[in-house]
Every structure is written in C-alpha cells, then in structure tokens.
Amino acid sequence: MPETERKTTPxxxxxxxxxxxxxxxxxxxxxxxxxxxxxxxxYGLMLDDQQAIELPAAQDDPTG
Incomplete structure (x- = not known):
C-alpha cells in the first residue's frame, strides 16, 4: 500500500x-x-351527527 493513503476513522x-x-x-x-x-x-364524529337517518319501509304498510 502506498504511504500517501490516508486511513479513515470510524x-x-x-x-x-x-x-x-x-x-x-x-x-x-x-x-x-x-x-x-x-x-x-x-371530523368523523361531526359527520355522523349530521347524517339523516333513513328507515326501511315497513312490511305491513298498506299503501306499499
């Protein structure tokens, strides 16, 4: 090895x-x-409170 080569420290x-x-x-x-x-x-909790709740139509509804 040439003597001019410098060693690198850790x-x-x-x-x-x-x-x-x-x-x-x-x-x-x-x-x-x-x-x-x-x-x-x-933000997700605020969105949940503002959503409209849709209920399914009743099965015994005479108009349906």
Missing part, C-alpha cells in the same frame, strides 16, 4: 449521527400523526 466513515436530533424528529412525527388522527376522528 467517526468519518459513518453516514449519519444518532442521538438527540434524530429522536426529536421521530417524537415530533409521532405527535403530529396523533394530532392528525385526533382531528380526523373529531
């Missing part, structure tokens, strides 16, 4: 760092997903 060879910033991204993403889920649930 810290330089890593593609990314682990630690607090990555944890914060994961936690914030989870919280954002929970907020969106909650919003969709509330």
């Amino acid at each position: 810290e330089e060879a890593r593609q990314g760092r682990r630690g607090f910033p990555v944890l914060m991204v994961l936690v914030c993403g989870l919280l954002l997903a929970a907020v969106v889920w909650w919003g969709v649930e509330v």
Whole structure:
C-alpha cells in the first residue's frame, strides 16, 4: 500500500449521527400523526351527527 493513503476513522466513515436530533424528529412525527388522527376522528364524529337517518319501509304498510 502506498504511504500517501490516508486511513479513515470510524467517526468519518459513518453516514449519519444518532442521538438527540434524530429522536426529536421521530417524537415530533409521532405527535403530529396523533394530532392528525385526533382531528380526523373529531371530523368523523361531526359527520355522523349530521347524517339523516333513513328507515326501511315497513312490511305491513298498506299503501306499499
């Protein structure tokens, strides 16, 4: 091997760092997903209350 070749340290060879910033991204993403889920649930409950209820026609109805 030529002597001019430089050795790479393990810290330089890593593609990314682990630690607090990555944890914060994961936690914030989870919280954002929970907020969106909650919003969709509330919207769905509001839609249920506004829907008209259609009852089937009675079988013993003399006009039918």
